Structure formats: structure tokens, C-alpha cells
Amino acid sequence: MNAKPNYLADIQATTDVVVFTIEDKTLKVLLVQRDEEPFINHLSLPGGFLHKREKSSEAALRVLKDKAKVRNVFSEQLYTFDDPKRDPRGQIITVAYFALVPANKLLSVRLAKNTAIQSVKETKGLAFDHDEILNYAVKRMRTKLGYSNVAYSLLPKLFTLSQLQEVYEVILGHPVDKRNFRKKIMSLGIIEPTNQKLTGQKHRPALLYKFKKHSYTELEEPIF
Numbered sequence: 001m002n003a004k005p006n007y008l009a010d011i012q013a014t015t016d017v018v019v020f021t022i023e024d025k026t027l028k029v030l031l032v033q034r035d036e037e038p039f040i041n042h043l044s045l046p047g048g049f050l051h052k053r054e055k056s057s058e059a060a061l062r063v064l065k066d067k068a069k070v071r072n073v074f075s076e077q078l079y080t081f082d083d084p085k086r087d088p089r090g091q092i093i094t095v096a097y098f099a100l101v102p103a104n105k106l107l108s109v110r111l112a113k114n115t116a117i118q119s120v121k122e123t124k125g126l127a128f129d130h131d132e133i134l135n136y137a138v139k140r141m142r143t144k145l146g147y148s149n150v151a152y153s154l155l156p157k158l159f160t161l162s163q164l165q166e167v168y169e170v171i172l173g174h175p176v177d178k179r180n181f182r183k184k185i186m187s188l189g190i191i192e193p194t195n196q197k198l199t200g201q202k203h204r205p206a207l208l209y210k211f212k213k214h215s216y217t218e219l220e221e222p223i224f
């Protein structure tokens with residue numbers, strides 16, 4: 001058997017997952033505090049090394065289950081980060097994913113040791129190249145919001161049009177025109193009214209809506 005040429009890289013692979021949620025009208029991300037070197041005590045995205053015969057998609061689901069304590073949430077492959085110097089332990093690439101999770105599904109992880117859910121705007125100085133991964137994920141999510149129904153993954157099953165608009169504004173980082181937004185959303189046919197209303201508010205009870213599909217669907221025309 002021929003010896004391995006010395007110019008071929010000895011590469012390992014990890015999977016990191018950017019877990020987004022919306023809370024208090026703020027876009028937030030789940031972080032974990034590292035308990036070993038390198039970057040001990042630094043915050044990082046949840047992730048880990050791929051196991052033998054494991055696909056990166058399977059590893060991402062494992063990370064979501066073990067570190068975010070969630071299952072059956074929207075997730076998608078983001079990008080492969082392969083700078084040879086991104087990890088001081090050696091040439092380690094990471095296949096990054098991002099996930100969108102309603103805040104109420106992250107209640108249990110809040111109680112876990114060495115975890116934090118903090119504002120994306122206030123997040124910097126993460127371990128490895130995780131700042132770069134996070135920034136890339138934010139851009140991807142904003143783009144995806146414009147041509148898909150992915151907002152469903154951050155909302156309860158029933159919601160008001162104001163709550164739906166808030167999701168778009170929080171992710172985009174700026175307000176949107178209320179009248180134009182509602183007209184466009186209704187014209188796309190991705191949500192429908194229910195016979196229920198939101199009660200317990202100071203103002204007149206608002207009509208509740210629901211997404212027609214609770215699975216990822218690309219739109220026939222963009223929202224923006």
C-alpha cells in the first residue's frame with residue numbers, strides 16, 4: 001500500500017449550529033461557555049466533532065438535541081468554514097448550520113450550566129471564528145425571510161398580524177410599513193385567519209392567524 005503523500009492534509013470536521021430566537025423584541029442567539037482549551041471560559045456557538053460515519057446534518061440535529069434541548073425545529077446548512085488557521089488545534093473545518101427556535105422551546109436550556117441566550121447585537125469576541133459564522137447566519141436568515149415562509153418557525157401556532165410583523169422587523173433590523181406588509185402577506189396566501197381572537201389586551205381583541213403550512217416553503221414571489 002502506498003504511503004500517504006505528505007502534502008495531503010490531516011483534516012478533522014466539526015458541526016456548529018447558530019440557534020436564533022426572538023425574545024423581548026430582540027434577536028438572540030444561544031451560546032455555550034467552553035470548559036476546556038482552546039478558548040476556555042469563552043462563549044462559543046454550540047457544536048462538536050463529527051462522529052464516525054455521521055453526516056453533518058445528523059451531527060447538527062444531535063447538537064440541537066444535546067446542547068439546545070430541542071427537536072423538530074427548522075434548521076438548514078449554512079456554509080463550510082475551512083480556513084486552515086481557524087482552530088489552533090489543527091486543520092479543522094466546520095460545517096455550520098443555523099436553526100430558528102421559538103423562545104418558549106428554550107426554557108429548559110436556560111437552566112443548563114454554562115449556557116447563555118443573548119442579543120445578537122451584543123455578541124462579539126466568540127471563540128474560534130464564531131463571530132464570522134454568526135454574522136454570516138444573520139445575513140442568510142434575512143435573505144431567506146424575504147422569499148420563504150420561514151417566519152413560522154419563530155411564532156406560536158396562532159398569532160396576530162402585529163406579532164408576525166414584529167418577527168420581520170426584529171430580524172431585518174428596521175421597521176416595515178404596516179399597511180404594505182399586511183397587504184403583501186395576505187396576497188401571498190401563506191397565512192389564514194382563524195375564528196379566534198387574542199384576549200387580555202388593553203386594546204380591542206386582535207384576530208389570530210395561522211400559517212397554512214408548518215414546514216419550510218419557498219414563495220412564488222418575494223415578500224420584499
